[in-house]
Amino acid sequence: MTEVSLRSLQKLYGKTAALKAISLDVTHGEFVSLLGPSGCGKSTTLKCIAGFEDITDGRICFDNKDISRKLPEDRDIGMVFQSYALFPHMTVTQNLAFGLEMRRVPKADIARRVASAMEMVQLTPYADRYPKALSGGQQQRVALARALVIEPAILLLDEPLANLDAKLRDEMRGFIRDLQKRVGITTIYVTHDQNEAMTMSDRVVVMFDGEIAQAAAPEDVYNRPASERVARFVGNANILDLPVAGADAQGTTVTLPGGTPLHIAPCAAPARAGAPDRLRVMARPEQITLTGPGLGQLPGRIEKRYFSGGHVEYTVATECGALFVTGPTTQHVSEGDTVGLSFDPARLWPLPDPAPERAQ
Amino acid sequence: MRIATPLLAVFRTLVYVFLLAPILVVVLASLNAGNFLTFPPQGLSLRWFWTFLNNDIFLNAIAYSATLAACATAVSLVLGTMASLYFTRHAGKHAEAVRIGVLLPLILPEILTAIALLFFFYEIGVGTEHKIALFTGHVLMTLPFIFLNVNTSLQGRDDSIELAARTLGASRYTAFRRVTLPLIAPGLSTGAVFAFIISFDTFGISFILKGTGSAPLPIQLFDYLRFNFTPEAAAVSTVSILMTLVLVVAADLLFGRRD
Ligand SMILES: Nc1ncnc2c1ncn2[C@@H]1O[C@H](COP(=O)(O)OP(=O)(O)OP(=O)(O)O)[C@@H](O)[C@H]1O
Ligand SMILES: [Mg+2]
Numbered sequence: 001m002t003e004v005s006l007r008s009l010q011k012l013y014g015k016t017a018a019l020k021a022i023s024l025d026v027t028h029g030e031f032v033s034l035l036g037p038s039g040c041g042k043s044t045t046l047k048c049i050a051g052f053e054d055i056t057d058g059r060i061c062f063d064n065k066d067i068s069r070k071l072p073e074d075r076d077i078g079m080v081f082q083s084y085a086l087f088p089h090m091t092v093t094q095n096l097a098f099g100l101e102m103r104r105v106p107k108a109d110i111a112r113r114v115a116s117a118m119e120m121v122q123l124t125p126y127a128d129r130y131p132k133a134l135s136g137g138q139q140q141r142v143a144l145a146r147a148l149v150i151e152p153a154i155l156l157l158d159e160p161l162a163n164l165d166a167k168l169r170d171e172m173r174g175f176i177r178d179l180q181k182r183v184g185i186t187t188i189y190v191t192h193d194q195n196e197a198m199t200m201s202d203r204v205v206v207m208f209d210g211e212i213a214q215a216a217a218p219e220d221v222y223n224r225p226a227s228e229r230v231a232r233f234v235g236n237a238n239i240l241d242l243p244v245a246g247a248d249a250q251g252t253t254v255t256l257p258g259g260t261p262l263h264i265a266p267c268a269a270p271a272r273a274g275a276p277d278r279l280r281v282m283a284r285p286e287q288i289t290l291t292g293p294g295l296g297q298l299p300g301r302i303e304k305r306y307f308s309g310g311h312v313e314y315t316v317a318t319e320c321g322a323l324f325v326t327g328p329t330t331q332h333v334s335e336g337d338t339v340g341l342s343f344d345p346a347r348l349w350p351l352p353d354p355a356p357e358r359a360q
Numbered sequence: 361m362r363i364a365t366p367l368l369a370v371f372r373t374l375v376y377v378f379l380l381a382p383i384l385v386v387v388l389a390s391l392n393a394g395n396f397l398t399f400p401p402q403g404l405s406l407r408w409f410w411t412f413l414n415n416d417i418f419l420n421a422i423a424y425s426a427t428l429a430a431c432a433t434a435v436s437l438v439l440g441t442m443a444s445l446y447f448t449r450h451a452g453k454h455a456e457a458v459r460i461g462v463l464l465p466l467i468l469p470e471i472l473t474a475i476a477l478l479f480f481f482y483e484i485g486v487g488t489e490h491k492i493a494l495f496t497g498h499v500l501m502t503l504p505f506i507f508l509n510v511n512t513s514l515q516g517r518d519d520s521i522e523l524a525a526r527t528l529g530a531s532r533y534t535a536f537r538r539v540t541l542p543l544i545a546p547g548l549s550t551g552a553v554f555a556f557i558i559s560f561d562t563f564g565i566s567f568i569l570k571g572t573g574s575a576p577l578p579i580q581l582f583d584y585l586r587f588n589f590t591p592e593a594a595a596v597s598t599v600s601i602l603m604t605l606v607l608v609v610a611a612d613l614l615f616g617r618r619d
Contacts, residue, residue: 052523072526085524089542098538102529150528 003028003063003186004049004154010057011044011210018044020210021058026188031180032215033189033197036207037233042190045207046156049188051075062153073102075154078147078185082159084139086131092118092142093127099150117149120179137168144176148183155180155187161196173200194234198222206230222284228351231282238283238323239351252350254279257319260297262345280351285326289342290314290333296340305335316341383601390594397589408591409599418596421580426603428576429559432498433506436555437548439499440506445540447507448514459507466504470564473500478568488571497565502555509554513547549615557604 004026011019018041026032034042047053049060051072060068067075078099087095096114105113118124121141131139140160147155160176161169177200180187191197197204198218205215206226214226225231228239242254242262251266264281293299300318307329314325314333318341325341333339385399393403412418443462447455465473474497481493488494521543525535566576575583577600585593 050523050527052526071531072523073529073531075527077527079524079527081518081520081524083518083520085518085520087521087525087539098525098530099528102534146524146528152527156527 003030004188005061005064006045006049006058007061008058009045009048009055009060011041011048011053012056017210019048022207022210022212024205024212024215026186028186029184031177031187031189031200031202032205033191033201033203034205034207035191035194035197035234036213038192040207041210042192042207043158044210046079046158046188046190049154050077050079050156076152077154077156078150078152080140080143080147080155080157080160082162084131084143084163086139086142086146088131091128091130092123092134095131095142096146096149099146103150113149117145120148121145136164137172140164140172141175144179148179148185153186155185156190157187158190159192160189161191161193169196176200198234204234206233208233223347224349225282225351228280228282231349231351236285236324238285238288238325240281240283240320242279242281242320244277244279252279254281256298258298262297262343262348264345264348264350282349282351283323283343283347285313285324286311287344287347288323288325289344290316290325290327290331291340291342293338293340296342298341298343300339300341302333302335302337302339305333386594386597387601389591390598392591392594395590397591397594401591408595411590411592412595412599415592417580417584418577418592420574421577422596422600422603424574425560425577428495428498429556432495432502432559433552433555435499436502436506437552440503440551440555441510441544441548443503444507444510444514448511449519462507463504465500470501470562471568473497474565474568477565481569488569491571494566494569494571497569498559498562501562501565502559505554505558506548506551509547509551510544511547513544517543545615549611553608553611556607560600560604 004024006022006024008021008023009019010017010021022041022045024032034045036042044053048055051067051070055068058068059066062075087098090098093114096117097110100110100113115124118127121144123138123141123145126134126138131142134142143160157176161172164172173196189197189200198221201218203215204218204221206213206221208229214221214230216224216226221230221234225234225237228237231237231239240256242256245253245255245261247253249266250263252264254262254264256262262281264279289296298318298320300316300323302314303317303322304313304315306313310329311326312329312331312333314327316323316325316339323341327333388401389397389399390408391404391406392398392401393405393407394401440462443458447458477493477497477500478488481487481496486492522535522540525539526532530538560576561578563578563582566579567582570576570579577596581593581596
């Protein structure tokens with residue numbers, strides 16, 4: 001069942017295109033994140049869905065009904081803003097009751113629903129406080145409860161955790177995710193934090209320059225990025241440009257600088273038109289294993305070693321350039337050591353030619 | 361650098377004396393028992409207040425000025441708020457043009473605004489007969505005070521607050537009334553007090569645009585003082601000072617900042 005459907009949605013600000021004909025279907029109860037660098041059009045997409053901005057072209061449908069021309073108050077959405085946008089002159093209770101009053105819900109029902117929403121976000125002791133007497137995390141929960149108490153069809157969140165400190169952010173991340181699953185509401189979540197998008201979403205939509213670069217499950221976006229740009233934006237990526245030794249239906253064989261062949265499984269990535277004799281391959285830092293000198297498929301030398309608690313991060317100089325590798329803390333390797341790098345060919349991901357991307 | 365506290369106190373007192381002495385002189389002069397406007401007064405009496413309260417010309421002038429100020433303030437409240445909402449929510453040439461347009465009467469000498477309006481209203485064939493010119497002048501003079509005060513209330517406010525109200529089901533108008541209006545209320549009340557006082561006191565605009573018939577208080581006082589030099593003028597001034605004071609205190613009690 002499709003809940004939200006963006007069909008060739010286009011938004012121009014004067015002559016600059018903030019959105020270049022994007023299409024996206026969000027199914028009922030799904031948690032979708034819009035992820036991308038600053039200025040890529042995430043907020044614009046959300047504003048168009050909320051009805052704050054007139055769209056230049058295309059359509060927005062809720063439940064297959066075109067709502068592109070509807071006013072925000074008629075769209076049945078709940079929205080959480082980065083700044084929380086609580087009403088400063090109203091108490092927590094009054095903030096939560098506002099949406100229900102607008103919907104002309106009877107007084108007794110308002111009191112009941114506000115009380116249960118307040119319980120849901122664990123704010124009952126703060127019912128009569130004004131927003132400025134609440135901490136950032138508490139304000140955040142009020143904003144969430146205020147958006148949910150009206151039981152909207154769709155929940156929109158624009159970087160709701162950006163103003164919180166790291167620890168609270170992790171806590172709220174789980175809280176929002178649990179709440180969303182419990183309520184089962186269709187949710188579109190905007191963030192520029194790939195970690196947030198990965199951990200919370202059913203599906204991640206990566207956007208660059210007003211276009212959708214990839215829309216897929218978090219694992220797919222991470223392990224099977226659609227382009228080099230997605231690979232680099234979502235986590236750390238080592239990109240190896242390797243000569244092709246041969247190709248058949250079972251995949252492509254490339255050769256590492258020392259002559260070791262690597263067999264790469266075939267993928268949907270289009271063949272490289274410009275240089276069919278070379279293939280760009282992505283390896284995530286944790287998919288490369290450090291072994292002793294002379295072992296593995298590629299020799300290297302440890303250039304930098306950073307201890308980061310749960311694991312150790314290394315920069316390794318190789319003939320393929322500097323590679324970023326993570327390893328367990330039990331491994332004893334120091335800066336300057338000669339090592340071997342071992343790749344798991346099954347987890348190497350061939351990337352399409354980046355040339356068309358650059359041409360734009 | 362620290363200034364010695366006693367020295368600071370002396371300085372502060374001097375500033376207050378400098379600012380308030382003329383007002384005190386007027387008030388004392390109004391209590392004069394003699395026949396001429398002199399200082400120090402020759403004996404104390406309330407007789408000139410009594411004279412003033414029986415003088416329809418002044419009573420009418422006060423009523424006229426108060427009505428004019430109230431109407432000009434009301435219109436300025438609406439226009440000034442609209443201008444301020446536009447200015448604070450948009451950037452660029454148009455917003456800047458609105459700001460300069462609204463503030464111009466504050467920047468230009470009052471007499472220039474008055475003469476410009478006089479030419480304009482004669483040019484379009486309306487003249488000064490229908491008080492429209494006078495009223496327009498007063499609106500232009502009071503508009504900047506509403507605009508500046510509402511700007512202050514709006515600046516630093518989060519635009520998304522009103523959008524949040526919209527997503528919760530409020531129409532544009534309801535969102536303004538329930539959310540934006542309470543937030544700018546302090547700016548509106550301060551602006552309104554300023555506007556009322558400016559309109560009540562302004563001389564140049566009224567002098568040039570008043571036309572014939574009833575005139576605002578400052579003009580009436582000016583006319584009176586040209587031929588009579590009695591303490592009644594001081595009594596009138598004292599009463600208008602008191603009215604202003606009452607207005608300021610009342611506005612502060614009613615709408616004073618609570619946050
Ligand atoms: N009101 C506007 N007028 C003109 N251009 C705008 C306006 N709003 C956004 N833009 C432009 O549209 C593009 C997309 O903006 P948008 O706010 O959607 O970015 P974003 O992805 O949310 O970025 P961020 O992570 O910084 O919030 C940007 O290039 C921005 O400059
Ligand atoms: Mg944004």
